[in-house]
Amino acid sequence: MIAAKHDHPTNAQKFTDNEPRAHWHDQAIWFVRSKRDKAAWTLPEWELLRERASQIKTHMLSNLAGYLEQFEAEATQRGAVVHWAKDAAEHNEIVLSLLQKHGVKKVVKSKSMLTEECHLNPFLERHGLEVVDTDLGEWIVQLLHEPPSHIVMPAIHIKREEVGELFHEHLGTEKGATDPPYLVNAARVELRQKFLGAEAGITGVNFAIAETGGFVVCTNEGNCDLGVSLPKLHIACMGMEKIIPRAADLSVFLRLLARSATGQPITTYSSHFHGPMEGGELHIVIVDNGRSKILGTPEFRRSLHCIRCGACMNTCPVYRRSGGHSYETTVPGPIGSILAPSRDPAQHSTLPFACSLCGSCSDVCPVKIDLHLQLLTWRKQIAALGLLPFDKRWGMWFAGKLFSHPRLYEFMGKVGRKLWPWLPRFMVYNGLNKWGKQRELPPMPKKSFRELYAERQRQKKS
Amino acid sequence: MPRVGLFIPCYIDQIYPDVGLATCDVLERFGCEVEFPKDQTCCGQPMANTGCTVDAIPVAKKFIELFASYDHIVCPSGSCVAMIRSHYEHLLHDEIEAGRVDRAKFKHVEKNTLELVEFLVDVLKVESLDVPFPHKVGLHQSCHGLRELRLGQCSELVSPAYSKAEQLLKTMPGLQLVGLKRVDECCGFGGTFAINEEAVSCMMGNDRIHDHEEAGTEVMTAGDMSCLMHLQGLLVRQKKPIKIMHLAQIFAGRAVT
Numbered sequence: 056m057i058a059a060k061h062d063h064p065t066n067a068q069k070f071t072d073n074e075p076r077a078h079w080h081d082q083a084i085w086f087v088r089s090k091r092d093k094a095a096w097t098l099p100e101w102e103l104l105r106e107r108a109s110q111i112k113t114h115m116l117s118n119l120a121g122y123l124e125q126f127e128a129e130a131t132q133r134g135a136v137v138h139w140a141k142d143a144a145e146h147n148e149i150v151l152s153l154l155q156k157h158g159v160k161k162v163v164k165s166k167s168m169l170t171e172e173c174h175l176n177p178f179l180e181r182h183g184l185e186v187v188d189t190d191l192g193e194w195i196v197q198l199l200h201e202p203p204s205h206i207v208m209p210a211i212h213i214k215r216e217e218v219g220e221l222f223h224e225h226l227g228t229e230k231g232a233t234d235p236p237y238l239v240n241a242a243r244v245e246l247r248q249k250f251l252g253a254e255a256g257i258t259g260v261n262f263a264i265a266e267t268g269g270f271v272v273c274t275n276e277g278n279c280d281l282g283v284s285l286p287k288l289h290i291a292c293m294g295m296e297k298i299i300p301r302a303a304d305l306s307v308f309l310r311l312l313a314r315s316a317t318g319q320p321i322t323t324y325s326s327h328f329h330g331p332m333e334g335g336e337l338h339i340v341i342v343d344n345g346r347s348k349i350l351g352t353p354e355f356r357r358s359l360h361c362i363r364c365g366a367c368m369n370t371c372p373v374y375r376r377s378g379g380h381s382y383e384t385t386v387p388g389p390i391g392s393i394l395a396p397s398r399d400p401a402q403h404s405t406l407p408f409a410c411s412l413c414g415s416c417s418d419v420c421p422v423k424i425d426l427h428l429q430l431l432t433w434r435k436q437i438a439a440l441g442l443l444p445f446d447k448r449w450g451m452w453f454a455g456k457l458f459s460h461p462r463l464y465e466f467m468g469k470v471g472r473k474l475w476p477w478l479p480r481f482m483v484y485n486g487l488n489k490w491g492k493q494r495e496l497p498p499m500p501k502k503s504f505r506e507l508y509a510e511r512q513r514q515k516k517s
Numbered sequence: 518m519p520r521v522g523l524f525i526p527c528y529i530d531q532i533y534p535d536v537g538l539a540t541c542d543v544l545e546r547f548g549c550e551v552e553f554p555k556d557q558t559c560c561g562q563p564m565a566n567t568g569c570t571v572d573a574i575p576v577a578k579k580f581i582e583l584f585a586s587y588d589h590i591v592c593p594s595g596s597c598v599a600m601i602r603s604h605y606e607h608l609l610h611d612e613i614e615a616g617r618v619d620r621a622k623f624k625h626v627e628k629n630t631l632e633l634v635e636f637l638v639d640v641l642k643v644e645s646l647d648v649p650f651p652h653k654v655g656l657h658q659s660c661h662g663l664r665e666l667r668l669g670q671c672s673e674l675v676s677p678a679y680s681k682a683e684q685l686l687k688t689m690p691g692l693q694l695v696g697l698k699r700v701d702e703c704c705g706f707g708g709t710f711a712i713n714e715e716a717v718s719c720m721m722g723n724d725r726i727h728d729h730e731e732a733g734t735e736v737m738t739a740g741d742m743s744c745l746m747h748l749q750g751l752l753v754r755q756k757k758p759i760k761i762m763h764l765a766q767i768f769a770g771r772a773v774t
Contacts, residue, residue, distance in 0.1 A: 063714070064713060064714050064715070064716070064717075067714060067716055067717045068715075068716035068717075071716040071717060071720050072716075074720070077720060078724075081724070085699070092672065092673070095675050096675055098675070099675070101675035102674065102675055102676065370673065372702060372703045372705065372717075372721050373714065373717050373721075376717050376720050376721065377714075377717050407568075408709075408710065408713055408714070409714060409717075410707070410710065411660070411703050411705060411706065411707025411710045411714075411718070411721070412566060412660070412661075412707055412708075412710070413660035413664065413703035413707070414660055414661070414663075414664030414665060415660070415664065415671075415673055415701075415702075415703070417664070418664055418671050418673035418674055419673040427664075431566065431604075433568075434566070434567065434568030435568045435570050436568070437568055438567070438568030438569050438570070439568075443567070443568060443569070447567055447569075447709065447713075448569065451563065451564045451567050451569035451572050452569070452572055454559075454563055454564055454572065455561075455564050455569070455571075455572025455573065455575065455576060456572075457558075458527065458558040458559040458561070458576045459558075459575045459576055459579065461555070461556045461557070461558055464527070464558045468530070468531045471531075472531075489712045489715045490711065490712055490715075490750070492715055492719075493715070493719040493750075493751065493754060494719065494722075494747065494750025494751050494753075494754055495749075495750045495753040495754045496750065497532050497533070497746050497749060497750070499532065500532065500533075500534050500535075502534060503530050503531050503534055504525050504529060504530040504531075504533075504534035504536075504537035504538065505525075505530055505553070505555055506534075507534050507537075507538060508537065508538070508541070508553050509555075511538065511541070
């Protein structure tokens with residue numbers, strides 16, 4: 056079976072069709088971008104920090120194998136068990152076998168985009184386990200049976216009224232209640248029961264420190280701490296690029312991460328784990344899942360700098376107006392549009408074009424990924440792979456020929472301008488003309504610049 | 518007197534000839550000897566940005582040949598200049614390595630191609646423009662001008678505030694610059710993006726227009742006619758009163774029409 060090709064423009068149009076909602080989405084996310092700006096300006100050394108973070112990541116990626124081995128040795132020394140997964144399937148199998156070995160039936164999870172990427176929840180559910188996402192936003196989308204639409208704010212696309220309705224249905228809150236403290240409290244009560252009943256906690260990893268074999272998980276709700284303090288089994292799942300060389304590097308990233316993500320000086324909880332708790336087990340699953348393939352491509356290697364702050368999404372004018380789900384990938388927005396084609400260029404061929412090349416993502420990125428340039432490179436590769444639609448491909452071939460022949464170009468321009476006034480409106484504005492759907496075409500002048508310039512030069516001489 | 522090769526992008530040549538003429542007027546007023554090499558067509562950006570680099574390469578090669586003999590190459594479009602300054606090297610890498618493009622000529626063109634405003638400010642050191650323009654002007658800072666040529670401070674970066682276009686506009690008698698809420702958000706043009714992602718593109722454009730409406734813009738201006746073409750399309754369809762003019766037209770003292 057050939058999987059259906061994802062089509063960003065169509066998805067985006069569906070999102071913008073509900074104009075008030077699209078505007079609400081844009082403004083909600085722009086608010087976060089503005090908070091980020093204010094937070095960045097509180098640090099005069101902001102640009103220096105970005106440069107430093109970028110250099111650390113470049114260094115790490117150039118020595119990744121060594122740092123991974125060092126991390127494994129140090130973590131093992133501290134009593135953790137390190138597992139290696141080459142892909143999502145292997146990752147899921149490792150997690151399942153650990154859970155089954157401990158006879159676990161109920162799991163609490165703290166937000167991890169990696170487990171989303173590996174589709175761990177449905178996999179564990181198929182094997183009869185109950186998995187509860189304990190990050191509030193993540194839990195809301197879980198109850199809605201939807202994927203997150205943003206990597207930091209998974210339920211940013213859902214309005215308060217909709218949460219009220221959802222909680223009324225699932226938690227028995229009052230119908231029509233939209234008061235955030237009331238709803239949050241209801242969630243807290245329900246989730247507390249889930250924490251108490253859980254036999255294992257799964258978390259992500261924000262930063263794994265090669266030097267110490269420890270790792271850090273950043274949350275705003277403390278759900279990571281709760282989820283791994285009560286059960287005896289903690290499984291931490293991390294992409295292999297989450298390594299940083301030294302504990303001293305951590306401050307650089309912790310200062311950048313929360314400011315870039317939400318405009319906070321630091322996340323409310325930065326939980327450090329160095330070995331298992333007393334009487335408990337700590338397992339760390341290090342996942343490749345296509346990352347070494349990206350590492351092997353010099354033009355996209357830098358996308359592995361990503362610390363998943365979501366700043367590129369918040370700044371992206373296209374993401375804000377098309378919604379995270381329009382990307383049909385675990386990681387949406389600019390960085391997602393780089394990562395997804397490396398998995399399957401045919402499936403995700405429209406994503407690098409869901410971009411006006413405004414470059415805002417590259418300037419906002421705390422680890423200086425040249426996002427818009429990588430998207431441009433993807434466009435080139437998609438064209439080279441023959442994945443461009445027919446009209447684009449041949450349109451550009453024609454343009455190339457036209458622009459290579461100045462006389463032909465001049466002639467076609469003249470003919471166009473002569474014909475233009477005679478064309479009836481229906482021939483210009485119809486279903487074939489996407490420009491004209493909401494926009495008028497510019498008025499055609501009688502003469503081109505080159506003609507007027509020639510006249511001007513003649514007048515000057517005379 | 519600097520000898521300037523005038524680069525008028527294809528769509529300005531064909532659709533907005535007065536922008537080209539205004540550019541000549543401004544450059545000549547400041548003492549430049551302006552020449553328009555008539556075999557020029559396009560810099561190759563539409564093809565390159567769509568991924569069709571094989572179609573862009575011959576166009577870029579021709580461009581270099583045509584312009585290599587000028588002291589400066591000046592163009593009233595940040596986007597086209599960014600194509601040459603930021604993207605030609607990558608695009609032509611193999612051609613240069615194989616000797617099919619003269620490296621010295623390429624380097625000269627790459628270094629000396631300038632957007633009109635930066636040429637006025639950085640090379641000619643123009644400090645003020647004694648051209649009355651008694652209107653409320655809203656400046657659209659085009660993305661390529663900003664984030665590739667750094668013609669102004671980019672709102673994402675923690676760096677000193679400046680804007681080369683604003684710097685000149687502010688000196689014009691009677692001209693009143695309006696303040697926007699989102700100072701440098703994209704207008705949604707983006708070349709083939711405007712067609713490919715029509716829905717998002719138009720929503721971005723309408724949002725830009727709304728920001729200008731709230732700020733009280735009478736004349737919307739930019740260093741890139743392509744952004745303005747897209748915004749004009751929306752304004753005219755919706756019969757909105759805001760006028761569009763390229764910076765060159767304002768600098769040249771054209772009347773608002």
